[in-house]
Amino acid sequence: MEINIQEKILRANDDMACKNRKYFTEKKVFVLNMMSSPGSGKTETLCKTLKKITPEIKTGVITGDICTTNDADRLKKTGVAAIQINTDQFGGDCHLAAHLIEKAAQNLNLKNLDLLIIENIGNLVCPAEFDIGEDAKAVVLSVTEGEDKPLKYPLMFQEADIAILNKIDLLPYLDFDLKEAVKNIKQVHPKIPVFEISAKTEQGFEPWIKWLKTSVKSKLMVL
Amino acid sequence: MHEMGVAMQMVEIALSSIPKNINNPRIKKINLKIGELTAIVEDSFKFCFKIITEDTPLKNAKLIIESVPVKAQCQNCNHTWDVKNSVFTCPGCEKGTVDLISGRELEILSLEIEE
Numbered sequence: 565m566e567i568n569i570q571e572k573i574l575r576a577n578d579d580m581a582c583k584n585r586k587y588f589t590e591k592k593v594f595v596l597n598m599m600s601s602p603g604s605g606k607t608e609t610l611c612k613t614l615k616k617i618t619p620e621i622k623t624g625v626i627t628g629d630i631c632t633t634n635d636a637d638r639l640k641k642t643g644v645a646a647i648q649i650n651t652d653q654f655g656g657d658c659h660l661a662a663h664l665i666e667k668a669a670q671n672l673n674l675k676n677l678d679l680l681i682i683e684n685i686g687n688l689v690c691p692a693e694f695d696i697g698e699d700a701k702a703v704v705l706s707v708t709e710g711e712d713k714p715l716k717y718p719l720m721f722q723e724a725d726i727a728i729l730n731k732i733d734l735l736p737y738l739d740f741d742l743k744e745a746v747k748n749i750k751q752v753h754p755k756i757p758v759f760e761i762s763a764k765t766e767q768g769f770e771p772w773i774k775w776l777k778t779s780v781k782s783k784l785m786v787l
Numbered sequence: 788m789h790e791m792g793v794a795m796q797m798v799e800i801a802l803s804s805i806p807k808n809i810n811n812p813r814i815k816k817i818n819l820k821i822g823e824l825t826a827i828v829e830d831s832f833k834f835c836f837k838i839i840t841e842d843t844p845l846k847n848a849k850l851i852i853e854s855v856p857v858k859a860q861c862q863n864c865n866h867t868w869d870v871k872n873s874v875f876t877c878p879g880c881e882k883g884t885v886d887l888i889s890g891r892e893l894e895i896l897s898l899e900i901e902e
Binding site: 568569571574575576659661690693694714715719722750751753754755 | 789791792793796797799800801804805806819824825826872873874875876877882883884885887893894895896897898899900902
């Protein structure tokens with residue numbers, strides 16, 4: 565006997581992500597999901613970004629790691645509200661799922677925020693698969709990682725709305741081919757904006773900050 | 788890796804789809820559709836499935852996976868093509884915005900129950 569099902573396996577997560585998206589829209593908050601491999605400099609990029617956009621853009625952060633509150637502690641020093649999610653309590657998940665975001669968001673006063681940045685767990689594979697209710701996805705790639713990462717992890721670069729190429733201050737010391745890396749990103753996602761930055765020296769931040777502010781304001785204007 | 792989480796969600800859907808009026812049901816096959824762009828490693832997925840179904844009616848069920856190729860369409864010239872080697876640039880006009888038509892599927896299609 566055959567039982568017909570025809571259902572998305574991740575339906576429970578997708579439903580929760582939909583609920584999150586609706587909730588964030590009601591609260592008039594733009595949500596950015598930031599993803600990358602471990603050590604690409606997401607937290608440092610965020611710390612420098614927060615310094616440049618607050619208090620004009622009222623921002624909160626949810627940050628995910630398997631263990632430790634190191635990232636939330638660093639982010640809190642910039643003066644924003646930062647919530648740490650540790651997935652070791654949930655079996656050491658390698659990505660943030662929609663239900664974790666729903667729970668974490670309850671600890672933020674969203675009424676007072678314009679922007680919520682979710683710093684996903686460092687991993688170029690799994691986080692790309694899970695909708696968490698964000699408005700946009702950003703992938704961070706650092707120049708110490710290799711130009712061919714977009715070709716090796718196409719789903720991540722295909723899903724992302726923008727790409728940030730970090731640590732460009734290190735280019736003189738590396739064999740990294742910047743043109744090749746951008747070409748590879750565009751091969752996987754032809755129209756994606758790529759921002760070349762250094763979170764350490766703050767070089768190249770202007771276009772990225774402009775994109776972020778415009779995205780936040782565009783959402784508020786539509787509502 | 789997230790294969791365990793995906794396998795657990797799939798098992799939950801499969802178990803809840805078994806009609807309640809069948810005594811000691813045994814599931815022979817589970818038919819699935821998995822797109823080639825999803826980040827699922829088939830062997831890991833099958834391994835996780837085996838572990839978590841040990842004491843359930845799904846024990847020893849065969850996973851029949853229909854692999855879905857990655858297809859894209861160009862918004863500029865409407866050209867549709869099979870994406871190979873992660874090349875999403877339109878081979879027709881090389882400049883359009885690209886829509887993904889298939890390759891992201893992660894679906895449970897049906898169960899086959901032993902009679």
